[in-house]
Amino acid sequence: MTGVRGVLYRELRIYRRRWLKHLASYTVSPLLFLVVFGWGLGRHVELDGTGYLAFMVPGLVTMAAMTQSYGTATEINIARFYWRIFEEFQMAPVPAWQIALGEVLYGMLRGFAAAGAVIVLARLFGVRLPLSPATVGLVGLHTFAFASAAVAAAMLVRSHADQGHINTFFIVPMSFLCGTFFPLSRLPGWAETVAYALPLTHSSLAIRAASLGRAVPLANVAVLAGFAAAFFGLAVWSVRRATA
Amino acid sequence: MAEPAVHPKTPPHPPPAAVEVRGLVKCYGTTRAVDGLDLAVPGGEIYGFLGPNGAGKTTTLRILAGVTRPDAGVARVAGDDVATDPVAAKRHLGVVSQHVNLDPDLTVFESLELHGILHAMPRPTRWRRIEELLAFAGLADRAGSLCRTLSGGLKRRLTIIRPLLHDPRILFLDEPTAGLDPGARRRLWDLIRSVHRRGVTVLLTTHYIEEAEFLCHRVGILDRGRLIEEGGPRDLLEKLGEHAVDVPTEDGTRTRFFRSRETALAFLKRAGAGATLRRTNLEDLFLLRTGRRVGP
Numbered sequence: 122m123t124g125v126r127g128v129l130y131r132e133l134r135i136y137r138r139r140w141l142k143h144l145a146s147y148t149v150s151p152l153l154f155l156v157v158f159g160w161g162l163g164r165h166v167e168l169d170g171t172g173y174l175a176f177m178v179p180g181l182v183t184m185a186a187m188t189q190s191y192g193t194a195t196e197i198n199i200a201r202f203y204w205r206i207f208e209e210f211q212m213a214p215v216p217a218w219q220i221a222l223g224e225v226l227y228g229m230l231r232g233f234a235a236a237g238a239v240i241v242l243a244r245l246f247g248v249r250l251p252l253s254p255a256t257v258g259l260v261g262l263h264t265f266a267f268a269s270a271a272v273a274a275a276m277l278v279r280s281h282a283d284q285g286h287i288n289t290f291f292i293v294p295m296s297f298l299c300g301t302f303f304p305l306s307r308l309p310g311w312a313e314t315v316a317y318a319l320p321l322t323h324s325s326l327a328i329r330a331a332s333l334g335r336a337v338p339l340a341n342v343a344v345l346a347g348f349a350a351a352f353f354g355l356a357v358w359s360v361r362r363a364t365a
Numbered sequence: 366m367a368e369p370a371v372h373p374k375t376p377p378h379p380p381p382a383a384v385e386v387r388g389l390v391k392c393y394g395t396t397r398a399v400d401g402l403d404l405a406v407p408g409g410e411i412y413g414f415l416g417p418n419g420a421g422k423t424t425t426l427r428i429l430a431g432v433t434r435p436d437a438g439v440a441r442v443a444g445d446d447v448a449t450d451p452v453a454a455k456r457h458l459g460v461v462s463q464h465v466n467l468d469p470d471l472t473v474f475e476s477l478e479l480h481g482i483l484h485a486m487p488r489p490t491r492w493r494r495i496e497e498l499l500a501f502a503g504l505a506d507r508a509g510s511l512c513r514t515l516s517g518g519l520k521r522r523l524t525i526i527r528p529l530l531h532d533p534r535i536l537f538l539d540e541p542t543a544g545l546d547p548g549a550r551r552r553l554w555d556l557i558r559s560v561h562r563r564g565v566t567v568l569l570t571t572h573y574i575e576e577a578e579f580l581c582h583r584v585g586i587l588d589r590g591r592l593i594e595e596g597g598p599r600d601l602l603e604k605l606g607e608h609a610v611d612v613p614t615e616d617g618t619r620t621r622f623f624r625s626r627e628t629a630l631a632f633l634k635r636a637g638a639g640a641t642l643r644r645t646n647l648e649d650l651f652l653l654r655t656g657r658r659v660g661p
Contacts, residue, residue: 124483127482204469209479212431212458215483
């Protein structure tokens with residue numbers, strides 16, 4: 122596991138130096154969403170038999186964990202195209218899967234930290250999210266999927282600008298349309314079908330059910346696991362392709 | 366049945382070349398960056414790839430380092446195929462890239478520590494080697510500095526000592542002295558020679574003629590992805606004639622080469638005003654073979 126250790130050493134050293142900036146980026150947008158949608162719009166709204174804030178917080182946890190675990194793509198991108206420091210990993214005598222796994226574990230760590238920040242913030246708004254092993258496990262699977270997608274995307278794009286396009290056309294629309302802020306049943310039929318084809322929908326449904334103490338929908342967990350396996354396979358393949 | 370005779374002093378197979386390349390091809394679109402390259406570098410040599418920008422030097426080195434895939438051909442490092450067993454091939458290698466590829470947010474120590482971890486070095490060995498190399502490169506007092514704060518020369522030194530940490534058998538240096546002032550270039554040459562004295566085979570690329578002549582036991586002159594000349598710098602120059610007389614003409618400078626200094630001096634007298642005598646260099650050879658210059 123030399124490659125995993127090496128990648129994590131590098132990422133965690135840098136993370137330690139920037140933790141305050143990271144913390145700020147974890148908290149600002151969830152805080153705004155809590156104020157605008159929680160206090161401003163949703164104070165007297167009930168959804169799925171629960172208060173709007175209690176409905177929205179698991180969605181925010183899922184969205185923040187996705188944004189941060191996927192956010193490693195930008196860092197890998199800068200390391201690849203701007204500083205060219207990804208070469209240090211590529212030239213090392215370690216298999217591609219170890220490099221991919223190291224980056225994925227780092228992405229998961231960022232995702233968990235962001236989820237934790239939302240959970241703490243939500244308490245300030247009076248929402249206490251019970252932390253069951255199922256919730257933690259599902260957040261783990263969810264961050265694994267999106268951190269893997271991040272590695273694949275960062276290794277497959279040809280420029281920093283292309284990375285931005287993926288964020289604009291894939292990540293941001295998913296954040297709003299995949300059950301974060303309202304139930305999917307409110308979407309028109311065709312949009313609901315599209316939403317079900319996206320991984321965040323399955324994460325949101327499973328994590329919300331687990332956090333509200335309901336039965337975890339196994340079909341959604343299975344689809345999410347499928348996405349996670351496919352994205353990780355793609356991540357390993359893309360690192361191998363760039364590392365002869 | 367009689368036992369086969371044993372000859373302990375004769376190995377059953379000769380040791381593999383440090384670097385072996387056969388029929389190597391790499392295309393970018395319609396451009397053939399490497400075009401059927403054959404090469405063998407025995408262990409213990411300093412071998413230089415000489416050629417202008419775009420000759421295929423860096424692409425060849427990147428294929429050998431396992432970061433670019435060839436389209437055809439075989440490339441082996443210490444007998445291990447870089448395409449079929451890249452992890453084994455990379456174990457023999459240290460690579461210094463053309464550009465400074467240091468992590469600006471890691472310290473000097475952390476950069477070396479990361480390299481050591483990636484090469485599975487146990488911590489006591491890793492730390493001992495880091496201490497040795499920092500002293501060797503004159504960087505001991507900068508161990509805790511972030512790489513972004515180092516001067517260009519110090520960054521270059523760090524990129525050169527970093528791959529030495531894991532004691533590679535073969536060191537690749539891609540344009541190691543590009544952009545350095547003459548003093549820093551000389552110091553790096555001394556560093557490369559002292560690395561070689563430790564038993565490391567060195568393969569470097571350069572477009573500085575004097576670098577190839579000063580450092581290399583053999584040079585391979587590359588043009589458009591092909592090896593057009595190969596040999597010891599002195600042998601190549603002797604073949605051409607070690608003395609050159611430049612004669613200015615209306616169409617530009619014409620150069621004639623001579624094996625003996627006396628013949629060259631006799632020609633110089635006849636050539637008249639403006640003609641000059643000098644020593645032949647590898648640039649002359651390249652110019653003669655391709656009609657173009659090596660340098661920028």
